[in-house]
Amino acid sequence: MVPPASDRTTHLPESEITVAGDPAAVEHTQPGPGSIEGFQASRMLTLSLAHAVHDTYASFVAPLLPSLIAKLSLSMTQAGLLDFLRAAPSLLQPVIGHMADRVSLRYFVILAPALTATMMSLLGVAPRYAVLVLLVLVAGLGSAALHAVAPAMAGRLSGRSLGRGMGVWMVGGSIGFALGPILVVSAVNFLTLEGTPWLMIGGWIASAILYVRLRDLPQLSPTARQAGSWRDALQALRPLVAPLVAIVMVRALMVSAQITFLPTFLIQEGSTLLFAGFSLTVLTGAGWLGALLGGSMSDRVGRRVVLFISMLSASLLMLLFLAVSGWSRLPVLLVMGVMGPSVRTVLMATVQESCPDNRALATGLYLALTFTSESGAAVVMGALGDLFGLRAAFTISAMILLLGSPLARLLPERSFASSEAPEG
Secondary structure, three states, rough: OOOHHHOOOOOOHHHHHHOOOHHHHHHOOOOOOOOOOOOOOHHHHHHHHHHHHHHHHOHHHHHHHHEEEEEEHHHHHHHHHHHHHHHHHHHHHHHHHHHHHOOHHHHHHHHHHHHHHHHHHHHHHHOHHHHHHHHHHHHHHHHHHHHHHHHHHHHHOOOOOHHHHHHHHHHHHHHHHHHHHHHHHOOOOOOOHHHHOOOOOHHHHHHHHHHHHHOOOOOOOOOOOOOOOHHHHHHHHHHHHHHHHHHHHHHHHHHHHHHHHHHHHHHHHHOHHHHHHHHHHHHHHHHHHHHHHHHHHHHOOHHHHHHHHHHHHHHHHHHHHHHHHHHHHHHHHHHHHHHHHHHHHHHHHHHHHHHHHHHHHHHHHHHHHHHHHHHHHHHHHHHHHHHHOOHHHHHHHHHHHHHHHHHHHHHHHHHOOOOOOOOO
């Protein structure tokens, strides 16, 4: 399908126009007036919007945990297990991604905000722990569908500025995770915990808007003939497997501390629910800047450099956060929020450029590893919190990341050439 006039060149006949969704165009042609390798901003912003709305609701678990712990008498381990179960369906992402490399799954992106909004808005009225488990599992299915399909679409729409494209995609998630905590704690304050179901209306409106914007989006995946097999994808990713697993594992406990347990930690230290929710908003809200800067810089100075700086600074900032108190923690959270998203942005760009013919499968494999590791770490963090207290658990997470930051150098050199450099 030929893209709209705004997305194609003006000097070639239609038969010679290159579609951005063609991996050959993205990976194997030299830049020039006859190819579409530029950044397709309008479509990228639509995908980022879908990410933002979805993650607004996906972020409800952490700010609601203090209220749910009090209402249902949950242990820290049970609380951490909720985040693990929410991410469990992400194990399906490689399968969904493999399908998305062959057929259009745009409706997964369209429906994900409505599904996740419905499930997460019902958490406040869940009468028992088993119902919480069911709600987060179904919400996890919506999250798995969105994250398996949309990042690969975004990668193809980014042309050769893959780091920048992943940055814009991550901006949506950062905005969503910033809005979600303040939205849900405000709803609890004004509507009580039982009033949170009203919030699902926003997700359904968002899905309706996405239907209008995305229903005519052309097929951006390669055809079944062009797309590689599972074996091809795994072979291409083999040099990345060991360093990816290592980096994800050393970050997992830190991510759990920041995203899942930050509000609970602050409340244990004497903060109000509103301040705790606002603190999480500050942390995640700054992520849009880190995602954009980290992704764009990695296109220019190399993926490994950005990755190492992000990991090292995140660990040091966590130790600083634990050393201060009160309102002085907010500037630390702000800077921590800028540095954190760069890691995921860089790694998503790395796996996609290493596996250009199976972008969705590669992204699905990476995100399945990431989500399950980070949510599994939430269970570990909860257990550490039960045994030693959350302050000690936060300190342990920072030390593991500090010691593991040199792992950034293990990623293969070839993955860090600037994606905007001319070929040939």
